[in-house]
Amino acid sequence: AQKITQTQPGMFVQEKEAVTLDCTYDTSDQSYGLFWYKQPSSGEMIFLIYQGSYDEQNATEGRYSLNFQKARKSANLVISASQLGDSAMYFCAMREQGDSWGKFQFGAGTQVVVTP
Amino acid sequence: ETGVTQTPRHLVMGMTNKKSLKCEQHLGHNAMYWYKQSAKKPLELMFVYSLEERVENNSVPSRFSPECPNSSHLFLHLHTLQPEDSALYLCASSQDLFGTGGYEQYFGPGTRLTVT
Numbered sequence: 046a047q048k049i050t051q052t053q054p055g056m057f058v059q060e061k062e063a064v065t066l067d068c069t070y071d072t073s074d075q076s077y078g079l080f081w082y083k084q085p086s087s088g089e090m091i092f093l094i095y096q097g098s099y100d101e102q103n104a105t106e107g108r109y110s111l112n113f114q115k116a117r118k119s120a121n122l123v124i125s126a127s128q129l130g131d132s133a134m135y136f137c138a139m140r141e142q143g144d145s146w147g148k149f150q151f152g153a154g155t156q157v158v159v160t161p
Numbered sequence: 162e163t164g165v166t167q168t169p170r171h172l173v174m175g176m177t178n179k180k181s182l183k184c185e186q187h188l189g190h191n192a193m194y195w196y197k198q199s200a201k202k203p204l205e206l207m208f209v210y211s212l213e214e215r216v217e218n219n220s221v222p223s224r225f226s227p228e229c230p231n232s233s234h235l236f237l238h239l240h241t242l243q244p245e246d247s248a249l250y251l252c253a254s255s256q257d258l259f260g261t262g263g264y265e266q267y268f269g270p271g272t273r274l275t276v277t
Binding site: 047049078080082087088089090091092095136140148149150151152153154 | 194201202203204206209217249251253264265266267268269270271273
């Protein structure tokens with residue numbers, strides 16, 4: 046069963062606006078990590094941000110922030126002040142403690158297109 | 162060289178050919194991964210190595226054969242592939258397998274494989 050769900054296959058956003066990418070996850074573990082990656086058209090996956098299940102504060106990295114709602118099992122990515130270079134595919138991923146060898150599970154991704 | 166490198170970046174091969182994909186990480190990481198990324202599908206984990214030992218073979222056909230001679234190098238040997246094997250093959254590394262604190266994966270640029 047798919048453990049990471051990204052319901053938005055594609056989004057358009059205007060330059061300088063904020064955009065929220067949805068991610069919900071399914072786990073019975075108490076300890077897990079949530080990750081967001083960006084994949085430009087060049088193909089390379091770029092790590093953006095990490096949130097641990099025990100972290101009480103939402104993670105932030107520059108223009109990226111993670112809206113972590115544990116009870117709802119959601120980990121939405123917020124990109125503030127979008128730039129043209131933000132156009133890419135964005136993937137949400139999870140790593141569960143119970144999965145002892147550390148398999149990362151990825152969602153299907155959201156294609157973001159930033160327009161001038 | 163820094164990060165994770167992959168060669169070749171593009172590969173076209175016939176169904177009867179034998180070829181190899183190479184991945185090298187310069188991060189001092191202990192774990193390495195092979196992923197397959199097909200169009201419109203989530204990333205599929207193929208193989209996981211920890212300290213040169215394979216810890217997972219995720220139901221991958223035997224026409225894909227991994228090799229990890231040391232913690233910095235990972236190969237994927239290909240033989241008698243099928244057209245449906247055409248995809249982007251991504252290599253990744255992480256500090257270790259265990260724990261959820263960070264341990265994000267760093268990806269290479271991928272090899273775009275086309276099987277004719």
